[in-house]
Amino acid sequence: MVGYLVFLAISTGIAALFSLGLNLQWGYTGLINFGHVAFMTVGAYTTVLLALKGVPLIIAVPLGAGLAALLGLLIGLSTLRLREDYLAIVTIGVSEVIRLIVLNEEWLTRGTFGVQGFPLPLATWSPNLLMRLMMIALLTLIAGLTFWRMWQWFSKELQQGKTENRFPVGSLILGMASSLLGLAVYVAGVMALYDYTYKAGLMVLLLLVLTVIFWQMERLARSPWGRVLKAIREDEEVAKALGKNVFWYKLQSLMLGGAIAGIAGSFYAWQQTSIYADDFIPLTTFEAWTIVVLGGAGNNVGTVLGAIIFWAYNTVTRFVLPALLPFDDARLGAFRVMVIGLLLMVLMMARPQGILGKKEELTLGR
């Protein structure tokens, strides 16, 4: 149970990190990136291949993120001058090209055999009691920050509910559910850290990176830089008319989102401890789209929440559905994906702006 919760926390964290990159590109800048997984592929393979050559991880990871950003630069230079739908087509093409290169260039990536046995962070480390306690303290700090942020959000909802004379029942249920889940993961994390395992260490590292990146993304979103991105999303001609170099800002958004996806790729490789070209299929991109749409585009909190819901759903259906339905494994897998689609449709009808999106934004005229 503890092991599974740690696995769940890591998976959620990777999905959240990955989707934060997409949220920057699509949610804030309006770039339709259907090939987000390409950045993850580049990040993951660069990190592990360099690590196998003896490059320290602390250098390999930034290099992976840098190469992912470079890929963003190349995609952007070739397509961003065209209309935005071309970007959608080109990106999905690029992500498949990258996957096929990884699959076929065996001298570099070992092709279908995948890459295994690469160095992992904190793997050979056996921390003493003091170090373990410090990591627990760090985890507690992150958990505290999360709960504080959630409380802020809920009290805002409560305030708004008061002015509209209603009690935010939905928000309360959502808040309670995520709090319980968060608490369970926190307890499991503390237990796992106390009897230190590699995965527990990875979880703390990932949560730390996620917290820092989330915080910086929030800061960027509120900065004048973020304002230009939002303006481009709304109407790039206006941004141009006001003297903003739209092309350059789009490039920056694509590159930064790509770099974040690259870091998510490194963590993905470390969690799996072996990577194969077929891990990086377009479905991964569309999972991130599901997460961003679910939470509410242009909303970093929503994106993280979307990742949590996505993985909670994954877990619940994996354990609960087999007990209820007389399906074999393959059918069950297909059924779960079907239900995701159905849920998304229901959500889009009932709450087209996403869970944390603002409804009034949808009713605005152009």
Place this chain on the structure above:
Amino acid sequence: MLAAYGLGKSFGGLRAVDDAKLEVAQGSITGLIGPNGAGKTTLFNLLSNFIRSDRGRVIFDGEPIQHLQPHQIAQMGMVRTFQVARVLSRLSVMENMLLGAQKQTGENFWNVWLQPKQVIEEEKQQRERAEAILESVGLAHMAGAYAGALSGGQRKLLEMARALMTDPKLILLDEPAAGVNPTLINQICDRIVTWNREGMTFLIIEHNMDVIMSLCDRVWVLAEGRNLADGTPAEIQQNAQVLEAYLG
């Protein structure tokens, strides 16, 4: 201040603008009129380089600008508005205004981290400036609202106010009075006159002749992409060719 010579642009076989000439004197309010389809808006697009011209030269502030990108021209101090007001719907009115400010430290990615204090300081100053301008166009009470919630006339005002935020030398207004009620038209004209006295130069496309005649120092007439006439409003009103072009 702004001069264009021999400007031409064809769309397929259609010569939208053909050998057009235009001059805008510093400190003036210059009008650009012509029947529908005369190529006025296309000419605006050529001046601000939103559309590349096939032929001709554009000189702004003594420098040729036809090879520059639209945002570079805006940075030089020539800002345009659009025929149908374009506001950033899902940003607040205040955010729309703040976007107009030029040379913002915080619009550079690294400066968000490297100079956080200066970013906050500038943001505060720009906010005060924006509030003053919003006050002058009567939109101060809407500062916190989504720009998409504004009415058509208010959008026109916001667009003008936002152009003013860039602290420009020359503003190109594309039909500022179109689709606006008479009271608001008067208000818009008042604003233009006030800003003009403060040293701003204007080039205005407009169909409302009262607006043109009362505001402009000089009027250029375009018909079928070519210059038809230019002169003072009084001269234009007497010009037989112009009357014919308008009345058919």
